Amino acid sequence: MKNSQSIKKLVLLFVLIACSLLVISYSILVNIFFEKGLVLAVQHRLELESNFYAAAYEKDKGTRLPDAANFKTFQDYEGLPAEIKEKVGPDFPAGEFDIVHSVKNENEFHFIYSWKRSDGKVLYFVYSLGDADKSELILSTLHGIAYYTIATGLILFLGIILVALLIIRRITKLVMRLTDWAVNLNNDNVEKTIGDFQYKELNQLAVLFQRNMRRQLAGIQREQKFLRNASHELRTPVAVLQSNLDWLNRLGADEEEKFKRPLSSMEKAVNNMKELITTLLWINKKDIDSMPKHEIKVDDQLQNIIDENSYLLANKKVQVKMELPPQVVSAPETLARIVWSNIIRNSFQHTYQGEINISLLEGMLTVTNDLIPDAAESISEGFGLGLMLIQDLTDSLGWHLTVNERSTSYSVRLQMD
Incomplete structure (x- = not known):
């Protein structure tokens, strides 16, 4: 029972871990979806540029290639920047889209889209983003989205924890109510x-x-x-x-x-x-409290009980060793004598050879007797009835009875303090 766990703490820990994993997972997903959305937006723009150029080219073969501050069109592979050619080979198929990270600047990206014109020539549409393309408005919007995402996650996290605590509190009250009802049953x-x-x-x-x-x-x-x-x-x-x-x-x-x-x-x-x-x-x-208590000389009573039950050792090779210094205990005399008699009589009755040691030291009565190894099991079973009968009495008297059973000995200790 010392290492028993609390269901309340276990459930709360589970909710905390689950909510933390949920918030972290959604934060990662938001970042992934943002990057994926940016890539899809650029890819869509490049495809639109190619479609607009294709329509204009069909009307006028001399239409200029699309060109802007961060958007360029290359007529052949050799015209591409060197850092793009390091990533994209000359066999880059038409209709494909790819992203090239700049080697010189880690914050610069090149989005490349290859497109085959009606005359069979492959054009390369390149959209570049770098430090020069930063927009304070966009950054402010992104920061706002990030703050909103974090705030929403924290609110949801705290909300789930609060709901879990309320549920646990409600169930705990009901369990305590059930416990009180069961205890008083x-x-x-x-x-x-x-x-x-x-x-x-x-x-x-x-x-x-x-x-x-x-x-x-x-x-x-x-x-x-x-x-x-x-x-x-x-x-x-x-x-x-x-x-x-x-x-x-x-x-x-x-x-x-x-x-x-x-x-x-x-x-x-x-x-x-x-x-x-x-x-x-x-x-x-079971009405022990109503019985008057007396000052009992334990050593005298034990000696009388030993003498009264000595006939049980007749014709047995058993030696009784006693250490009974004067000692007084306050208890109902009749019940105390019943307990002591049962312990000693059981020991005498079920010992066939060897020694029986009876000692009375500092409120502790100890009776130890030797057992025959071959008959230990049957002898042990014989002790059960007498000890079972006095167990309730010792509990009612406030005494503590301890039994220690071994293969060659049997010991009963009665603490009378």
Whole structure:
């Protein structure tokens, strides 16, 4: 998300580039058309001169060749100026038109038009333009046209930019309105009629948001219903187990050596089931703010939880290393214990050999355990349920849960600050 682009800036940049290219292209085209128009005008004049001369020549064979200040007619190729002959060869066909740039003066041009007279002789009409032919009136007119062209281009450029900005601003407002509507969409207003966002695409997005919200709310309702039903359904068999354990203890079964170990394991399993049921109920309730907070000695609670779940390591080659300096945290005690119990119980349950390291340093609880490489995938999947159940609780408590999974180890970090 850090490198995300702005559609507004992208569209504006596109419009700027497009307008700039448009203005530059039209400026180049204006210059090309001006030069082409000048050439066509001169060519047309030379053709007219040849037509007038042809008509006069038919009436009078002694008609003089057209001649003016910058217009001359040559009866043969040899009479042409040297710089023209360098460009135009003696085989220059009749009826052709060409432009010759002066070598001596870069501002001087010669327009040559060859024409065959009725007696078969080829004449060369040459129209020359140079510094001496400049006209202040024409230059002033050309400058005016240039200024007009530039001004018109700038006005069009600014006009297009202004229109683009207005359109972008309008669409941005509608998108922000759609965003606010989508953010505030909840269970209370999801069924209300969608407002008109004026554009077909935005209305389609609004419908899509509404449908997604409906699906999410339906999923949440199914999840809450499942949690309620599961927690209540589990209470009955757990209560039966607890009653039977209490009855066996009253009969003195816990005093017989051969029953002590299985009864202790059953008692701890029942307690774990009670904590699981409590977890499900609190996840479904999600009313953390109403619970009173207490100053909890984290190290003492963790030690008790470790002792209660030590039966899960029976007959396993697992060594537990602890670093639990005294530390106090302010939180709802029941929920905090649920979170800590789930983390430690998951670690004990899914570790079959190696080490389990439990450390409590500066508000950070870290539980790291070794995994068997061949069974890493199945073990990793087993961690999912317990951690999934406490993820909502840690978020509600303002704590941060981080899981780091590797091929040979599994680490859970709980930041409680």
